[in-house]
Amino acid sequence: MPGPVKLSCRNLWKVYGPDPARFFVGSSEGPDALAQKMRAGGHMPAAIDAGFDVHVGETFVIMGLSGSGKSTVIRCLSRLIEPDHGQVLLDGEDLLAKSAQELIEIRRHKLGMVFQNFGLLPHLNVIENIAFPLRLQGLTSAQQRDRASHVIDLVGLKGREHSYPSQLSGGQQQRVGIARSLAVEPELWLLDEPFSALDPLIRRQMQDEFLRIQRVLKKSIVFITHDFMEALRIADRMAIMRDGRIVQIGTPEELILNPADDYVAQFTGEVPRIKILRAHQCAVAIANRPEGLPQVGPDDRMEGLLPKLAASPAGLDVVGQGGAYLGTVTATSLVETLGRIEGAGPVPVAHG
Template sequence: MTELPAPDAISANAAEGAKLVCRNLWKLFGPRARETLAALGDAATPERLAASGLVPAVRDVTLSVREGEIFVIMGLSGSGKSTLVRLMSRLVEPTAGEVLFHNRDLLSASDAEMIEIRRHKMGMVFQHFALLPHLTVLDNVAFPLDVQGVPRAEREARARKMIALVGLGGRESSLPRQLSGGQQQRVGIARSLAVEPELWFLDEPFSALDPLIRREMQDEFIRLQSVLKKTIVFITHDFDEAIRLADRIAIMKDGAIVQQGTPEEIVLQPATDYVREFTRAVPRAKVVRVATAMRKASGAEPAGTISARATIAEAAPKFLEGATALRVTDDDGRTVGHLIREDVVALMLGG
């Protein structure tokens, strides 16, 4: 069983190499929430908070999001994940705790400062596309730059670049109603990227899409991240989506994080019965990354290649074509190891 680090240990080390850090973060809805939480202290259990007339949406969350990683927060509906991501950007005001961005506590920033940080440092994509129906694709993507006061020629040039990046080149003059759901979501993604954010929040961005389009958007998201290498906080309730996209996962239940770790750690070493039940039906081959199963590169280079980020399940079909080994590459195409067919077979047969 995975032994989770103590919150104090996380607090002491979280800022190292981290873009965003949350420490002992709380959000309680109800009267005199701050005073009641302070009075209860360590005795602030969900039962006592409820008895005081408070609804605990987020409870004592401590986590860090590292530079350039996809950090997925997941849980069932009502677990607190969407509230947590809004606390990180102060769209919702925390009851207590710290939110550190570049080691600065955002809770000490003025409203005007937070507006500037959101405009220039943060990008946000939500489940509902929220495109302006009377504006073209180009104008929708350029809109946040217009709000920033960027000159028209510059903002349109940047918008065209983002539109091409998400695969919608040639649709700049289209209106949202002329696009499919997947295309509309691409416009939303391009719009959030137009400000060139340091920190990118995505709250269930694909959940409203049909399964096939959703898979295509996940593929597109993986491609974009390989190019942009953004620091991303991604919210989902879909575990398959989480393990496909995440570098690390935090699982929430009743407002608290019950386990943090890589997809492999979460599935192979569940910390609680809740996590164990959550992951029980997940095939191990869908979770174990090629980077974990590969061997040190030696001998002749195999002809076939596979990304180190790919799962064993994604790599396995390549061996059906007769390959005995695959060259494993990083995001820049460099060889980092070899994946051997016998190792893949052993892992898949072993469950």
Template sequence: MTELRSIKIACRNVWKAYGSRPAFYFDSRGYKIDPDALAERLRSEGHLPAVVDASFEVATGEIFVIMGLSGSGKSTLVRCLSRLVEPSAGEILLDGRDLLKVSGKELIELRRHEMGMVFQNFGLLPHLTVLENVAFPLKIQKKSPKEREGRAREMIALVGLDGREASFPHQLSGGQQQRVGIARSLAVGPALWFLDEPFSALDPLIRRQMQDEFIRLQKMLKKTIIFITHDIAEAFRVADRLAIMRAGKIVQIGRPSDIVLNPADDYVAQFTEDMPLLRVIKVGDLATPADGAELYDEADASASIEELIPRIAGGVKSFSVLPANGVRRMVAAADVLAVLKRDVCRRSL
């Protein structure tokens, strides 16, 4: 991240183990042993360590992606963060407050007012219209009918479903149903947004469109988002930072460019080997102080460097990077072409 932001949610040494008596292993003595040794001990005695000593922080306004193959523990971890699944040990701090210590009543209120959740199966109520589905969480909050309808219509417009307010879920395409799910989760104005494989049930074309929609919404709303996926291309496309999980353990955390350029181990390297560097590395990743250099064109810091190639082919030698934030930065065409050369060599091996 290029700027200092407050931490919205922090996960500290979180475990989730399934079995006959997992709590036995997390007393003050046993929990202090090496996490890998404890995970192995749990497995050897018939338990399943679904999440192993997970720690990370998510800044306000950041998209933090948790990814891994099926069975890696990513969905269990995100459910631990909202306590839909009770962790076996650790701390989960929301604005500095440990969610594992709040009462059931307090947790319900936090879910109703602070958290938005979108899941793979949409979860729409089939007997309710689009408008009624989106307004449903506001009804739970006991908002007035006028307030519910106004907010629901605003969210429906935001996701591009104007005119479908009276439609029922079965009258919508998969992509439209997912838009309704997104609108419903946004209706309460959550500060923290959980998305668990929200687009995996969609066909590739609709999935790409929904990723575009998601990126568009985030630029407008600037939510703090934890996004779960098993798709490396999707993860690299939407993430500010991502965590890669394997067998319940987080094996690497970083920006997409950090992970693809400096994988932590062979597993991560294999995971990312087919990702084109030109699409992963952003303009801002290559930016350096301008040092008075003559600048010929402008480029957005969040754009992939792939987008600069046609302009370089047209003769542009350097780019000023936006947003400037008071500091003049640049990217030289030669630096972009060096990444292109590296990508070609890497993918030809």
């Protein structure tokens, strides 16, 4: 069950060029036609009519090729880039209507941002880097120290408090960036490719760390990545962008099983199907099955059930609410389902 809407981005446009405003006066074209007109008029529409909601506690991922407008959109959400049109509602209040002073307060208290290149201050050590935004918040030195050491614990940097950024590995530097953004206790957490500069092993560790932190803190998150496997691990829902437009929004499973077009399919094509299948999608009714088969939940991911299935050749009973028998997963039914979805046929998408 999704929580209430935390952030709502509506009809958001960012257009680079000499005079973007004129295109929005009295225009009746659809977004694609309008974007075309902008291009023809020497403008670059970097975000075109972008719209999505992020719910409380939800991780919303944005993916797309380089230059598709991901950073533009996430920066418009905090007005690091000033949008040309649309609305960004945080708790129902339009950020685009806020004064510069109000915006500073909102950024200081409600928003956390993490950037790809870490963005640390080189002349400050770990604890000073993390305390920096807290000083801006007006906390006392004691409060700054307490908060900073709490988030240092949270991201696993204990013992490195007095190191300078140049003395840290990339992964450690990004932990500092993450700690610094969390120290302000943001309600909305914006992360622009936070792990792309890290090698695969460290990256995986950072994803685990991220998931652990999110299980505890339940922030509302917008997270940009180039990596569909990363999205699959962390996203509740995701958007795919192409040339400034959002072309599809859905759960990673929905995008994999029912891509809107070939562009989306390019991102999802590499994902091994076993990673997304859930037990109920592979179950078949078996009347004369042995009693006492191990029971699994309908939404359990098959990948995690493989050892259990290997240990129970007669299969696993899929059991719903109140113990209702929904079917049995066997090695055969699993392989048949995999065969079906590797081909053209979509399978029903599990929710939950």
